[in-house]
Amino acid sequence: SQQGEEDPQALSIQEGENATMNCSYKTSINNLQWYRQNSGRGLVHLILIRSNEREKHSGRLRVTLDTSKKSSSLLITASRAADTASYFCATDPGGYQKVTFGIGTKLQVIP
Amino acid sequence: DAGVTQSPTHLIKTRGQHVTLRCSPISGHKSVSWYQQVLGQGPQFIFQYYEKEERGRGNFPDRFSARQFPNYSSELNVNALLLGDSALYLCASSSPMLYGYTFGSGTRLTVV
Numbered sequence: 182s183q184q185g186e187e188d189p190q191a192l193s194i195q196e197g198e199n200a201t202m203n204c205s206y207k208t209s210i211n212n213l214q215w216y217r218q219n220s221g222r223g224l225v226h227l228i229l230i231r232s233n234e235r236e237k238h239s240g241r242l243r244v245t246l247d248t249s250k251k252s253s254s255l256l257i258t259a260s261r262a263a264d265t266a267s268y269f270c271a272t273d274p275g276g277y278q279k280v281t282f283g284i285g286t287k288l289q290v291i292p
Numbered sequence: 293d294a295g296v297t298q299s300p301t302h303l304i305k306t307r308g309q310h311v312t313l314r315c316s317p318i319s320g321h322k323s324v325s326w327y328q329q330v331l332g333q334g335p336q337f338i339f340q341y342y343e344k345e346e347r348g349r350g351n352f353p354d355r356f357s358a359r360q361f362p363n364y365s366s367e368l369n370v371n372a373l374l375l376g377d378s379a380l381y382l383c384a385s386s387s388p389m390l391y392g393y394t395f396g397s398g399t400r401l402t403v404v
Binding site (some may be wrong): 214216221222223224225226228229269271277278279280281282283284285 | 296325327331333334335336337340342347348350380382384391392393394395396397398400
């Protein structure tokens with residue numbers, strides 16, 4: 182079963198524009214993570230935000246977390262063609278409970 | 293330092309056969325998790341092992357089993373393969389969950 186649900190499921194933007202992806206989840210979490218996947222390869226970890234954090238930055242990435250609304254967003258600024266990939270949020274309840282992935286947002290950045 | 297390595301990268305099996313997939317975690321990582329990703333879907337949790345003990349199991353039938361060795365490498369075994377087992381099988385290591393998972397490139401299993 183999927184814990185997180187990304188929205189939108191697909192997004193197409195022009196190079197240089199910003200891309201925003203949202204993730205909603207159902208149960209309480211210890212942390213939330215975002216991953217990128219290129220064409221059916223392994224996932225690459227982008228950023229981890231803890232339940233007591235509200236915002237985190239890493240390069241062109243900005244992640245927000247609202248635990249009261251059980252939602253998170255990933256913003257990619259000044260997008261590049263190389264950002265074309267699927268992006269997944271993953272929720273970690275903590276301890277040895279499973280990390281659960283959403284269904285992903287497929288981002289296409291048009292040069 | 294090598295990342296998470298998985299073998300083989302691709303595999304074609306016939307229905308009813310058995311398959312073993314292998315994973316070597318990043319050096320120093322004691323936790324290995326296995327995920328199944330069907331085309332167009334997010335990864336689905338299968339197993340988590342930590343210090344050679346099973347710490348979590350997803351909603352998969354008993355045909356799926358795994359183990360972790362003293363060097364923290366891991367094997368995923370699937371018996372009596374079904375067409376629906378065709379997927380990308382991903383291995384991830386972490387130690388502990390401070391910075392997220394590091395994934396291998398996966399094993400693409402096709403059951404015909």
